[in-house]
Amino acid sequence: MGSCDDCPLRGAGGSTSCYLLVPEEGKTNVRLADCLASLQQPNVSPLSGLFLRRVDLRGLVVSNKRIEGADLSGADLRGAVFNRVTLHDCLLNDADFENAVLQDVDFRGAKGLRGLLFYNAIALPIRLPDLDELELPCAYEQKQQWPKAEYVYRILKESYRTHGMNKYSGFCYEREMEMQRRQARGWEWLALTVLWLSCGYGERPERTVVSALLIILGFALAYTNLTLVGSAGDIHRDLAQALYFSVITFSTTGYGDIHPQGWAQVFAASEALVGSFTIALFVFVFCRRMTR
Missing domain, CATH: 2.160.20.80 (E3 ubiquitin-protein ligase SopA)
Incomplete structure (x- = not known):
């Protein structure tokens, strides 16, 4: 004593x-x-x-x-x-x-x-x-008390941000948003899930890159079963040509020497829209990380 x-x-x-x-x-x-x-x-x-x-x-x-x-x-x-x-x-x-x-x-x-x-x-x-x-994870998250866990991660986020510890602040923000997702229902849950998968709630630009690659590959596989017309005629089940077409469509640089026909036009238009959004999302997330 x-x-x-x-x-x-x-x-x-x-x-x-x-x-x-x-x-x-x-x-x-x-x-x-x-x-x-x-x-x-x-x-x-x-x-x-x-x-x-x-x-x-x-x-x-x-x-x-x-x-x-x-x-x-x-x-x-x-x-x-x-x-x-x-x-x-x-x-x-x-x-x-x-x-x-x-x-x-x-x-x-x-x-x-x-x-x-x-x-x-x-x-x-x-x-x-x-x-x-x-x-971490905090005690409330371990007990699946999502609202309380969200509150704690918000405190941690603000404290780290106040003292310039942005890496830790970003991690706590990601956990805060994850607690919101676990409480959400319906369309809100779906929107937060897409945000989590595509960019880690704005904290993980590498996820956006992976998402872009998966989207390009997915559309390329779809194009192998659709009608694409090249300079030498119709293209069927040519994964290399479909992948090339998917890349230039995703990046909205145009169709080049390959043109979609029929349902391929709908898929190409959809991919162009998704590609524009994904590229803008990557620029936003990347710049957000670099400027902090």
Whole structure:
């Protein structure tokens, strides 16, 4: 049991250390009340070695503090207010920050961030570690609570964007949109699914390239069973010629020396429209990524 020389509660009740340091789970609110009130006193900063695992800390208010080496695993921090707080080397696995107000809170030095609950929390802003340290997917997504997961990914997205971490912000935006898709129904679900497959919600230009190649190949296979007329006459079941025709039709450069007849005209017109849209989508997604 570590000593707590800076704490004004040291020695209270004959104890040689503060109750906040005692390695005991589920501490009672009655005994914690005075200890928690002491957190606002300037002579207990930084706060080091607090053991608050699975403790009810609802409504806790902490301002202008640096908390080091604390164990807050599974702590109930719903409705808490943290203002200008740094959490360094702290264990936060499964801590519940729902409905909390987190203003200028620095989580970058924390460890053990698995299962954090942030639904309805107000973050203005917070500093976060790298994504791999957050151990995503978030707890709500694992429980298939899509609206709550969407809210958390939105918080993460805005926090990373505020601090210029655009790669991580983009990933969280993609997860946010995926949570929307899983809630959607009917045409909205279909539209979001197409957006996800074709460009990863605007975050993956490589998907647009793959989609374009698949569209070109698909139409080429269709043309092998339709009527195409070349300079030497009708073209039937010639995949190479059909692929060539599909490429120039997709890229809207014209038909060249091959012309569609009958139903092939409908397919060619459709491919030209899809090609125009896909090329524009690729330009948008690529430029969006490069300019961030």
